[in-house]
Amino acid sequence: MVHSKSVLDSEAKVWRGIWHAEAPARCRSVAWRACKEELPVKSLLVQKRILDDATCPCCGNGAETTAHALLHCEEIKRVWFASPLGLRVEALSGVTSVSQLIEQCVSVLDEKAMGMVCAIIWSVWHRRNVRLWKDKKLDCKHVMGRAWSVIARQKWAPPPVQHVKANFGAVVRDSVGTGMGVVFRNSLGVVLASGTNLLEDETFEPEIGGALCYKWAVEQSGELGFSNVIFETDCKVLHSQWNLITEGKGSSGVSFLDSLLEDCKVMIDGTGSSFSLVRPTANKVAQRLAAAAFDYGEKIWMKVVPEEASLDLQSDMPASADK
Ligand SMILES: [Zn+2]
Known part of the structure; x- marks a missing residue:
């Protein structure tokens, strides 16, 4: 396969953004697989003829693509908006994939905030799996709680001076x-x-x-x-x-x-x-x-x-x- 230079450039940018994000490896790994369209979402399984129905297990509205599962699914939009990033998924122009989202984020966010992005993707994917496999519905505050927790400090640290x-x-x-x-x-x-x-x-x-x-x-x-x-x-x-x-x-x-x-x-x-x-x-x-x-x-x-x-x-x- 021959890729144009700009495709390779943007892939390298996405890779660096995820690699340097301040989040555990398991979060960065899910984010990277999402960017590479490698997560086993239903539409991918239909493509591979493993399933014959791609309907989203969370909302039942439309096919479950990676972008749908992690960005556009109705309840997931609320998670992104509720996050410290305050992201309005509807307002993201030209973002049709997770990879494009990451590419836009890398340009404006630091490594800590990128860590939050990876943690949210990881937590949203977990929510989807819990819904699919355990038929359990996790609400927005649980999904955010998990995301925060995975990037939270593990060792006690003193406050800054005067605090x-x-x-x-x-x-x-x-x-x-x-x-x-x-x-x-x-x-x-x-x-x-x-x-x-x-x-x-x-x-x-x-x-x-x-x-x-x-x-x-x-x-x-x-x-x-x-x-x-x-x-x-x-x-x-x-x-x-x-x-x-x-x-x-x-x-x-x-x-x-x-x-x-x-x-x-x-x-x-x-x-x-x-x-x-x-x-x-x-x-x-x-x-x-x-x-x-x-x-x-x-x-x-x-x-x-x-x-x-x-x-x-x-x-x-x-x-x-x-x-
Ligand atoms: Zn959905």
């Missing part, structure tokens, strides 16, 4: 209650304060427990006089719902979760604070404190964490533990 990082987490124990933990650290990794809280006999869905804990952590940070706080959770659903609400793309104030997040949004407005997602491995101290809440109840420690969490605290800062 405070607040890791928080909740543990829900059936018929016992909801334990919460928070730890505030500065740019040197030094503990400023830590705390536990217990809602006895109250149990919730994990993301509701997380949202209650977030609200409590925001209140504590206010009482302690912190500003520029980076709140960190490892709850995917909480984080993606937060993004939908703060970006005005969610149905705000409808559910209990939404109203809790609305409260938090009002509370941190103008304080220079932000909210991000990390992997559970980067949120161990908070999780340990949440478990300890069942013993301590409501308590605040200044400049230290209780003994239960001290090993996790050390493992977050391996360099300083050597000194």
